[in-house]
Amino acid sequence: DGGITQSPKYLFRKEGQNVTLSCEQNLNHDAMYWYRQDPGQGLRLIYYSQIVNDFQKGDIAEGYSVSREKKESFPLTVTSAQKNPTAFYLCASSKWGNPGTGGTDTQYFGPGTRLTVL
Amino acid sequence: GESVGLHLPTLSVQEGDNSIINCAYSNSASDYFIWYKQESGKGPQFIIDIRSNMDKRQGQRVTVLLNKTVKHLSLQIAATQPGDSAVYFCAENMRGSARQLTFGSGTQLTVLP
Numbered sequence: 001d002g003g004i005t006q007s008p009k010y011l012f013r014k015e016g017q018n019v020t021l022s023c024e025q026n027l028n029h030d031a032m033y034w035y036r037q038d039p040g041q042g043l044r045l046i047y048y049s050q051i052v053n054d055f056q057k058g059d060i061a062e063g064y065s066v067s068r069e070k071k072e073s074f075p076l077t078v079t080s081a082q083k084n085p086t087a088f089y090l091c092a093s094s095k096w097g098n099p100g101t102g103g104t105d106t107q108y109f110g111p112g113t114r115l116t117v118l
Numbered sequence: 119g120e121s122v123g124l125h126l127p128t129l130s131v132q133e134g135d136n137s138i139i140n141c142a143y144s145n146s147a148s149d150y151f152i153w154y155k156q157e158s159g160k161g162p163q164f165i166i167d168i169r170s171n172m173d174k175r176q177g178q179r180v181t182v183l184l185n186k187t188v189k190h191l192s193l194q195i196a197a198t199q200p201g202d203s204a205v206y207f208c209a210e211n212m213r214g215s216a217r218q219l220t221f222g223s224g225t226q227l228t229v230l231p
Contacts, residue, residue, distance in 0.1 A: 006161075033218060042207060042221040043162075090161050094218075106152060107219060109161035
C-alpha cells in the first residue's frame with residue numbers, strides 16, 4: 001500500500017530527553033512536512049523539506065531539528081530545548097510544484113504521533 | 119496578518135440533512151484551497167480541493183464553493199451520515215509562495231441521529 005507512516009503512535013518522554021519521531025513515505029513525493037497540533041487548534045508548521053538534504057524552518061521550529069538524508073524519510077527530533085513538547089505531531093508529504101505557477105500540490109498526512117512529556 | 123479562519127467552531131446537523139461548513143480567508147494572493155477531514159486521534163484526510171480559477175467543484179457527496187469576491191470558501195456535504203462527524207479544516211496556499219499550506223482552526227461537525 002502506498003502512503004505515509006509515522007511511528008510510534010504514542011511516545012512518552014521525560015523532561016530533558018531528546019526524542020525522535022519517524023516519518024516514512026512511499027508515494028515518491030519530493031516534499032515533506034512536520035506539523036504540531038494542540039487540542040482544539042489547527043496545524044502549525046515546524047519544518048519542511050522540498051528535496052533531499054535541504055529543509056526550511058516553519059513557524060515554530062525552535063526546540064526541534066530534522067534531517068532529510070533520503071527522499072522517503074523525514075525524522076523529527078524534539079529536543080530538550082522545546083519547552084512545551086506535549087502535542088500531536090503530524091507528518092505530511094506532497095509533490096512539489098513550481099511556486100511561480102501555484103506552489104505546492106495537495107499534502108497527504110500520516111496517522112500522527114502523540115507525544116507526552118512526563 | 120493573513121489568516122484562514124472559520125465562522126463557526128461547532129456545527130450540529132441531523133442525519134440525512136445537508137451540512138455547510140464555511141471558511142473565510144484574507145489573503146487575496148491565495149490561489150489553491152483544500153478541505154480536510156480529521157477524525158479524533160487521526161491525521162487529516164484530504165476531501166476536495168479547488169483552484170482560484172474555479173468557482174465550484176464537486177466530489178462524491180461533497181461540493182466546494184469559492185467566492186473570491188468576498189474571500190469565502192464553503193464545503194457542502196449532502197445527506198450527512200454519522201461517519202461524517204469529525205473536524206473539518208480548510209487550508210490555503212498563496213501564489214508564488216515557496217511555503218506550503220496555512221490551516222484554519224477547524225469546525226467540529228456532529229451528526230445527530
